[in-house]
Amino acid sequence: MKRTLTAAILCVFVAGAASAALPTGSQAPDFSTQASLDGKVFSFKLGDALKKGPVVLYFYPAAFTKGCTIEAHDFADAVDQYHALGATVIGVSHDNIETLNRFSVSECRSKFAVAADTDQRIMKSYDAVLAARPDLSDRTSYVIVPSGEIIYSYTDLKPDSHVQNTLDALRAWVKAQPAVK
Numbered sequence: 001m002k003r004t005l006t007a008a009i010l011c012v013f014v015a016g017a018a019s020a021a022l023p024t025g026s027q028a029p030d031f032s033t034q035a036s037l038d039g040k041v042f043s044f045k046l047g048d049a050l051k052k053g054p055v056v057l058y059f060y061p062a063a064f065t066k067g068c069t070i071e072a073h074d075f076a077d078a079v080d081q082y083h084a085l086g087a088t089v090i091g092v093s094h095d096n097i098e099t100l101n102r103f104s105v106s107e108c109r110s111k112f113a114v115a116a117d118t119d120q121r122i123m124k125s126y127d128a129v130l131a132a133r134p135d136l137s138d139r140t141s142y143v144i145v146p147s148g149e150i151i152y153s154y155t156d157l158k159p160d161s162h163v164q165n166t167l168d169a170l171r172a173w174v175k176a177q178p179a180v181k
Contacts, residue, residue, distance in 0.1 A: 023153065028150050036115075039110070041097055042113075044090060049090070053085075053088065054087040054173065058090075059137035061093065061094075061130060063099050072091065092123065094117055120134075126142065138155055140154065154166070
């Protein structure tokens, strides 16, 4: 009986952790922070980026770790597809801006920006905190449309599906938009 109860509690905890991201239909919390693109620092403001089109906001635990490097390469390889859909890609981690300057050039291949969240304010507002290491973000991707609505969220520590899933969500959103005459 005790073992069954423990297993049930563990299942609830794991299920809760897996669904920690903000749900589809939520308004994306606005933020501004330092970011780096091609090793150059600038101020990134979500609200300004959304005026240009959808934003793919992805959180990753730490620059230069194996999974985060794979994910950065995947996003860099797909950045032209995002741009063709009118989207901006931005990665966010707890890393300082000096680390992100190097990461933006080497792993992001100078194709998209990465932003510093050293005080974890952004990751907390997006419910993207890694349960096992609260100082790090979970690997969570969001697609946010110009109205500020989150139309897609996905959390998985494996980096494999984040790019394809966000591209699919963007394509579906673009397809559903009324034709401009």
